[in-house]
Amino acid sequence: MNEHVTTDEVTVIGGGLAGMTAAWELARLGLPVRLLEAAPDLGGKTGSRRIDGRTEDFGVHIFPSFYRNTHRLLADLGLGGSLRPTTKFHQLRPSGTAKARSAEGLLFLYGVVDLLAQDYRNRDQSLYEFLNSRRYLTEAAVADIEHFFLASTASEIRAASAAEFRGSIAAFVRRPGRVRMPRGDLQHWLIDPFRRRLEARGVKVHTEHRLTAVTTAGRHLDSLTLSTPVHTTxxxxxxxxxxxxxHDRVTALGPELTGALRPAHGVRELNSRPLGALHLYLRRRLPGLPAEHVRLVDSPHAITLLDIGQNWTGHRSTVLNCVVGRVERLAHLPEEEAVAVLVDELRGYLPGLDPEDIEHVCFQPHLEAPYFTPGPGADRHRPHTATALTNLHLAGDHTASPPGMTAMEGAVASGLRAAESVRRALRPQLPPVRIDDLPTVSPGAARLVRTALAPLMALARTRAGRRP
Ligand SMILES: Cc1cc2nc3c(=O)[nH]c(=O)nc-3n(C[C@H](O)[C@H](O)[C@H](O)COP(=O)(O)OP(=O)(O)OC[C@H]3O[C@@H](n4cnc5c(N)ncnc54)[C@H](O)[C@@H]3O)c2cc1C
Incomplete structure (x- = not known):
């Protein structure tokens, strides 16, 4: 142990899923852990907030089966039962428009196999570049892939890494299973019980503790400045x-810190975009609405939604929890106008929805808390867990991960990696922290499928007509 590190105590800063996971694993190693969070509650983007007397999730969250680390964590916490499997994803087209033709569906499928056939080990491109170079894709098929991507992230395809998208599609293909969703709001079903288990394991949790500055000395993190509502120390x-x-909070801590990350200052090159949430409480049940996730095809603001009124207990009427992929387009509008635009868009898909039905609205554009999706080539900038400071370790969904391991799974895996990094320093005699890989598909195997599908694709292309 060096002269600066004189205790075994580990301070985890940031109580989102990444920090909570790190704290949980570190406490398992028998280390004294404290968890400091700036907000009044833990959970970060996987949590909820009290708004107008209601518990509102940051946004609807879904848990695909390939989230192996996340599902193992939930099982370990005894919270596997907080999720229930979904049977199907639904697609709603604007009322009055025709269903996609099967030829377009085949081209969509072939495009996905073609993406899996790409070897992105030493290169990357934007999803836009990939789609635009596929001459067989019709505009409708491109739009469908684009919307499919946009609806699950906040990113536009020009700003999205094709390698990342390939990684998550490959993981999904290898572990299709049923996507799971929470039985109720994330605070009650996930974050509060997680916090109780952390405290039962001895973790000292302090909310409303914000890290505002750090200093370094040689190869060590030397001091932390923490602000609470009453004092700064x-x-x-x-x-x-x-x-x-x-990552933007890491950057805000200054060049002394970012220069110590690996790669140095890479974190400053990362970008995030807001992913908004619109929750509409209706006075009645809207008839004919699916009980599971719905993607609004061609929706200008890339809306997906879930009627939690049919899924969570305590609701007698429809409650539409919408995630808005293109919320940034509304940033210039006053909130009321932005909501009116979104409601209008929804009515194009749900003709039964009358503005008079809406009893309460909660709109969270999250402009201040953007969501990280890697851009093309972002991997070379994403910071690694271990830093040049021997007592500083990094976690969070933005840290370096295999392609496709993003969002909650990225956050959980990063927490595990940080715990492993500390274990190596403080408890080398203990077994390593388990971290599961993302399942994947080899480009070679995908190429074989692509070859087998080529005659069908040619037929579908003739039917659908060439893209202008
Ligand atoms: C609307 C929406 C829907 C989503 N849906 C899904 C989904 O369906 N599936 C999925 O896998 N992912 C989804 N995500 C993404 C997922 O929520 C995030 O990837 C994940 O929660 C990130 O966790 P994290 O711990 O890395 O970061 P965060 O959740 O951002 O946690 C960071 C924490 O650090 C705290 N903090 C910040 N600065 C300081 C400071 N200076 N001092 C102390 N504390 C500080 C913050 O308050 C926060 O609690 C969604 C995100 C959004 C916005």
């Missing part, structure tokens, strides 16, 4: 620190 770092805050 600077304390020496005598143990290890896991920094599990979003």
């Amino acid at each position: 600077t304390e020496p770092v005598t143990g290890h620190v896991v920094l599990a805050v979003p």
Whole structure:
């Protein structure tokens, strides 16, 4: 142990899923852990907030089966039962428009296989570049792939990494299973019980503790400045620190810190975009609405929705929890006007929805808390867990991960990696922290499928007509 690190204590900063996971694993190793979170509650983007007397999720969250680390964590916490399997994803087209032709569906499928056939080990491109170079794709098929992507992330295809998208599609193909969703709001079903288990394991949780500055000395993190609603204090770092805050918050800590990350200052090159949430409480049940996830095809603001009124207990009428992929387009509008635009868009798909039906609205554009999706080539900038400071470790969904391991699974895996990094420093005699890989498909195997599908694709292309 070096002269600066004199205790075994680990301070985890940031109480989102990444920080909570790190704290949980570190406490399992028998280390004294404290978890500091700036907000009044834990959970970060996987949590909820009290708004107008209601518990509102940051946004609807779904848990695909390939989230192996996340599902293992939930089982370990005894919270596997908080999720229920969904049977199907639904697609709603604007009322009055025709269903997609099967030829377009085949081209969509062939495009996905073609993406899987790409070897992105040493290169990357934007999803836009990939789609635009596929001459067999019709405009409708491109739009469908684009919307499919946009609806699940906040990213536009020009700003999205094709390698990342390939990674998550490959994981999904290898582990299709049923996507799971929470039985109720994330606070009650996930975050509150997680916090109780952390505390039962001895983790000291302090909310409303914001890290505002750090200093370094040689190869060590030397001090932390923490602000609470009543005071600001600077304390020496005598143990290890896991920094599990979003990348823009890491950057805000200054060049002394970002220069110590690997790669140095890479974090400053990362970008995030807001992914909004619109929750509409209706006075009645809207007839004919599916009980599971719905993607609004061609929706200008890339809306997906879930009627939690049919899924969560305590609701007698429809409650539409919408995720808005293109919320940034509304950033210039006052909230009321932005909501009116979105409601109008919804009515194009749900003709039964009358503005008079809406009893309460909660709109969270999340412009201040954007969501990270890697852009093309972003991998070379994403910071690694271990840093040049021997007592500083990084976690969070933006940290370096295999392609496709993003969002909640990325956050959980990063928390596990941070715990492993601390274990190596403080408890090398203990077994390593288990971290599961993302299942994947080899480009070679996908090429074989692509070859087998080529005659069908040619037929479908003739039927659908060439793209202008
Ligand atoms: C609307 C929406 C829907 C989503 N849907 C899905 C989904 O369906 N499936 C999926 O897998 N993912 C989804 N995500 C993404 C997922 O929520 C995130 O990837 C994940 O929660 C990130 O976790 P994290 O711990 O890395 O970061 P965060 O959740 O951002 O946690 C960081 C924490 O650090 C705290 N913090 C920040 N600065 C400081 C500071 N200076 N001092 C102390 N604390 C600080 C923050 O308050 C926060 O609690 C969605 C995101 C959004 C916005």
